[in-house]
Amino acid sequence: MSFSINEKARSLVLFGGNGDLSYRKLLPALFNLERKDLLADNLTILGCSRSDISNEVFREEALEGLRENATAHPDEVPEITEKFLNRLSFLTVDANHPEHFQDLKKTLGDSIANGCCIYYLATPPGLFVPICQLLNDVGLVNSSSRLVIEKPIGYNLESSIEINDAVAAIFKEKNIYRIDHYMGKSAVQNLLALRFANVMFEPLWNHNFIDHVQITVSESVGVGNRKAFYDNVGALRDMVQNHLLQLLSFIAMEPPTHLTPEALQLEKIKVFRSLRPIEGKRTKYNTVRGQYSGGEVDGKRLAAYKDEGESPAESNTESFVALKVDIDNWRWSGVPFYLRTGKRLSTRYAEIDIQFKGIHHSIFKLPTKANRLIIRLQPKDTIKLVIMNQEPSLSGALNLVSDPLNLSFHDQYDPGDIPKGYERLLNDCIVGDSTLFMSRYEVEEAWRWIDAILAGWEEFDIPVEYYPAGSMGPDAADQLLAKDGRKWFNNQYDNEK
Numbered sequence: 216m217s218f219s220i221n222e223k224a225r226s227l228v229l230f231g232g233n234g235d236l237s238y239r240k241l242l243p244a245l246f247n248l249e250r251k252d253l254l255a256d257n258l259t260i261l262g263c264s265r266s267d268i269s270n271e272v273f274r275e276e277a278l279e280g281l282r283e284n285a286t287a288h289p290d291e292v293p294e295i296t297e298k299f300l301n302r303l304s305f306l307t308v309d310a311n312h313p314e315h316f317q318d319l320k321k322t323l324g325d326s327i328a329n330g331c332c333i334y335y336l337a338t339p340p341g342l343f344v345p346i347c348q349l350l351n352d353v354g355l356v357n358s359s360s361r362l363v364i365e366k367p368i369g370y371n372l373e374s375s376i377e378i379n380d381a382v383a384a385i386f387k388e389k390n391i392y393r394i395d396h397y398m399g400k401s402a403v404q405n406l407l408a409l410r411f412a413n414v415m416f417e418p419l420w421n422h423n424f425i426d427h428v429q430i431t432v433s434e435s436v437g438v439g440n441r442k443a444f445y446d447n448v449g450a451l452r453d454m455v456q457n458h459l460l461q462l463l464s465f466i467a468m469e470p471p472t473h474l475t476p477e478a479l480q481l482e483k484i485k486v487f488r489s490l491r492p493i494e495g496k497r498t499k500y501n502t503v504r505g506q507y508s509g510g511e512v513d514g515k516r517l518a519a520y521k522d523e524g525e526s527p528a529e530s531n532t533e534s535f536v537a538l539k540v541d542i543d544n545w546r547w548s549g550v551p552f553y554l555r556t557g558k559r560l561s562t563r564y565a566e567i568d569i570q571f572k573g574i575h576h577s578i579f580k581l582p583t584k585a586n587r588l589i590i591r592l593q594p595k596d597t598i599k600l601v602i603m604n605q606e607p608s609l610s611g612a613l614n615l616v617s618d619p620l621n622l623s624f625h626d627q628y629d630p631g632d633i634p635k636g637y638e639r640l641l642n643d644c645i646v647g648d649s650t651l652f653m654s655r656y657e658v659e660e661a662w663r664w665i666d667a668i669l670a671g672w673e674e675f676d677i678p679v680e681y682y683p684a685g686s687m688g689p690d691a692a693d694q695l696l697a698k699d700g701r702k703w704f705n706n707q708y709d710n711e712k
């Protein structure tokens with residue numbers, strides 16, 4: 216990939232610095248960058264939140280997070296760990312206390328004038344605007360300051376426009392990094408290489424040769440202690456509006472003219488604008504909402520969604536969603552994309568299946584299976600191309616089998632060298648490359664499409680269908696495909712081979 220390398224950041228200010236995302240993902244990702252010697256010596260990392268904790272406590276808690284989540288155990292690389300922890304400090308900054316932003320200004324001191332500063336808001340979206348305004352009020356934003364905001368950007372189209380308008384009044388669009396950590400996964404970037412660095416896929420990549428596409432992001436975890444947050448959000452907003460639609464756009468987009476943020480974002484927006492709206496009655500036929508009931512996995516009892524969290528209660532929030540999506544453009548006319556994601560499913564895996572059409576004419580008396588391209592995003596990045604093959608035999612009898620051509624990144628490369636999503640994206644942000652980040656227009660187009668589904672669910676009072684924890688979702692999700700004479704692949708290839 217060719218990148219325009221801008222000015223390297225000098226300070227990283229992490230709002231929500233002692234939160235779950237920071238300890239579980241962001242600091243471990245930064246630590247991995249440290250191990251790879253990608254952090255400039257003068258980079259400082261300042262955790263901020265309304266908590267009143269000392270630098271020492273912040274470092275201790277961060278170290279705990281590294282032990283649990285970093286690729287290399289920090290105790291095995293003591294010098295690097297010490298160097299990393301020395302970069303960290305903490306400051307109490309509460310958006311309800313504007314005076315705290317003066318403290319922040321004092322703490323950052325000259326680093327603002329002398330170098331680029333990144334403000335990373337790992338906070339609920341309701342805090343994005345107040346924090347940006349307070350930073351601006353005290354003069355902490357200049358033309359080189361970068362802002363990173365986490366999905367969800369808003370709660371619907373209206374609130375995302377409000378956020379985008381407000382931050383645009385303070386930061387330049389090229390300095391706003393809207394992060395979707397799925398874009399940082401190597402396997403997702405590899406979709407671009409697969410499609411646009413090879414000659415053999417592109418001619419087949421359309422309705423003439425592709426029967427349908429499945430995108431599954433299956434999680435085995437439940438909502439647990441995130442229930443209070445999740446119950447107001449649900450799977451459609453939490454996963455489909457961002458991660459699944461981004462994956463869909465990488466599969467469905469036209470070849471971009473260049474590998475620049477503008478060119479990629481333009482092609483993604485065109486895909487979002489071609490999504491046939493699922494609204495009104497279509498929500499009844501093209502969507503499935505699910506929620507897990509209790510279940511048992513490996514002899515362990517798992518709680519129902521309604522019983523999770525500190526205040527168990529009946530809820531109509533979906534922890535699972537399946538959709539049949541049509542793309543109304545020349546390339547994809549008549550090729551359904553089936554999307555599905557859920558919590559407390561049987562296994563954690565994310566996969567894109569491109570199911571090709573069958574051969575036009577067979578010279579064999581035996582049946583043949585249509586080709587399938589399986590792009591496994593996690594847990595182990597793999598690309599398999601399922602082809603028909605003749606099994607060796609002495610008798611000359613024809614025995615056709617379908618076998619995979621198999622490219623496993625974990626066998627091909629050292630797994631420690633495969634960067635995690637946040638690692639790649641944080642590094643991009645530090646060096647000023649926004650190619651893998653979302654523009655406001657993408658986010659807004661995605662919300663426009665999602666809002667129509669949400670409105671249909673409300674209008675028709677679409678209930679959740681229950682599925683046992685540890686299953687692959689409600690029966691209705693199977694019926695969604697069965698109506699079209701198709702089936703979910705359900706991790707099939709992994710189980711078979």
Ligand code: BG6
Nearest residue numbers: 366396434453454458565593636
């Ligand atoms: C987050 C969602 O964006 O992605 C979570 O808010 C979800 O609900 C997570 O668990 C999944 O990420 P990954 O990388 O583990 O697939």
